[in-house]
Amino acid sequence: MAASKLTILKFVGFAVGLAAKFVTGSIFVFNVYQDAIKTNFNYTQTEVELLASMLNAGLGVGFVPGMFYDKFGPTLTSGAGLIVSVPVYLLMWSTVKYTSFYSKNVWLMAIYFLLAGFGSVFTYMVALNTNVINFSSNHTGKIVGFLNAVFAGSPSVFATVYYNLFTTGDSTIAENQDFAGFMLFLAILYGVVNIVCMFFLRIYTDPENKEDVSMTYYKDKNGIVLDELTIAVNGKSKSSEKSSENLDTTKDTPDNENEPLSVAQILCSIDFHLFVWMFAFASCVAFVYLTNLTVTSKSVHLDQYNNKLTLIIPITNAIVSAAIGILSDIFKDKIPRLVIVVLGCCAIIVSLVLVIVFADKLILLIVATVFTGIGVGIIWSLCPTIMKEMFSVQHLGRNWGIALLLSALVSFGIQEIFGTLYDSKVPEGEVNICYGINCVREGYGVFIGISVLAFCMGILILIRQRCCKCGSKTDMPV
Structure with missing residues (x-):
């Protein structure tokens, strides 16, 4: 295949990957319609947190779609995403017709959200893995950065669409929100994008490129x-x-990518455990912050700004993702990507401190949310690239899927803790609503502890890498 044609096909795949990432980013707009769910089905905050946790848990079962991708490639993986995503969103569309039934069976609604998250990972893995494989490691940071920029920025678009097309009158009133219509809209989008992926996303290898993963x-x-x-x-x-x-x-392996490891080897690797737990702790805190942003704003009587607050993290995340992907490639020999990730953990810690102390001040709540967006952008853009460089591209789907799984499990736990702490502050006689900064302060205190753990693990990896370099008598592998 001519080099020019191969390049064109790779960039077509990249464009399709951007579209797929855009649609999968819709899983992060739960906060815009959670009030509609809570009101329509009369759920407690703990039950609502369960739904958000299950959505993230579906994303966390990413090692299954990841291993499926490693074995069967992009076409069948996109087909699997189509089969899972479209039916489950249609089921969620139908729930508002049977509100009395689902009000008493939150577990069934939770399963729907679990499957929605699970289906999205097939599409996510196809977009990420195919493009990471197709492009040279010199451009991995840029490729992952731009993919994540679209993935991160799309919730702002979906939030805008929801507030403008699926609400009538005052958008802060749950009864004015068309949750069912939005679910039908997502079913159509997932159907279209997975079909496009099936036709246009392929792995294109260049025999003249020594970074080709098929080369031994x-x-x-x-x-x-x-x-x-x-x-x-x-x-x-x-x-x-x-x-x-x-x-x-x-x-x-070429450049400084390591040999692919078996499941047993990867699970016995200290560096792998430190890295995936660091990612899990940092990313889950950011996810729960985003999910409960509207809960926080409502508690401190700032929910009239929800349509603007919910845009801050996606927009900040998108800008940071694109910029950090480019810069990390340019300066990767001078500034290790992991150092930037540790700084991202610091940004999340700063944001949580601001919320605990000043959540009832609009300007400082905005600043805190911007810091969270910065941390999220850094972590989600650089961690897949670091995963590839530290543990090989050959099993990227499996390895990154394990990281997503751990993030989901931790998210599930702290999401439920947040909901329980919130419900414990609801006054007698109130309908599942708590007002005051004290309603959320304890939950964010838990988040700070977990963020500090993530920061410490990142520091430990840097220390281990420095010790290995100092103790090595030879240069690093080519």
Whole structure:
């Protein structure tokens, strides 16, 4: 295949990946319609938190779609996303016709949200993995950054669409919101984008590119890295007159990407555990903050600004994601990506401190939300790239899926803790509503503790990497 045609096909796939990421970003607009759910079905805040947790838990079962992708590729994975997503959103569309039934069976509604999150991961994995594989590692930061920018920014678009097309009159009144219509809208979008992915997303490999994941690399006795093509043509190392019999058949990888590890090896890796738990703690806190932003604003009587507050994190996230992807590629030899991720954890900690102390001040609530958006943008843009560089692209779907799973599990726990603490503050006689900054302060206190854990794990990885470099007698692998 001509190089120019191959490049065009890769960029077509990238454009389709952006569209897929845009649609999957809709899972982060739960906060705009949670009041409608709470009012229509008369749920407590704990029950509403359960639905949000299950949505994120569906996203967290990402290791299943990830392993499915690793085995079957983008076409079948997109087809699986189509089969799961469209029916479940149609079921959610139908729930408002049977409000009395679902009011008493929140567990069934929770299953729908679990499946909605699960279905979105198939589409998410197709968009992310295919483009990470197709493009050189020199551009991984940019590719992941732009994909995440669209993924992160799309909730602001969906929130705007919801407030303008699926509400009538005062949008703060739950009865004026068309939750069912919005679910039908999402069913159509997921159907269209998955069909487009099935037709246009492919893995395109270039045999002249030594970063091609299908290429096997070896080291000769002198430590020189050779690929299969060089060995076949020359039969010997350029630095040695010895024959190819002297080759060490230990597989190696280009640039500074490590060998792919088995499930047993990855689960025994200290660095892997530190990294995925750091991501899980930081990302889950950011997710729960976003989910409960409208709950916080309502508690401090600032819910009239919800249609603006809900746009801050997606927009900030999108801008930071695009910028940090480019900058991390340019300065990756001077500033490790992990250092930037640790700074992202710091941004989240700062935001939580501001909310605990000043949530009832609009300007400071906005500042805190901006800091959360910055942290989210950094973490979600750079962590997939770091995952690829530390643990190989070959099992990226599986490895990144494990990280998503842990994030979902932690999110589930702290989401329920937040809801329980909130409900404990609801005065007798009130209908599941609590007013005052004290309603949310304890929940955000829990979030701070988890964010600090994420920060500490990031520091530990940096220390371990520095110790490994200092203790190494040779240069890092090619």
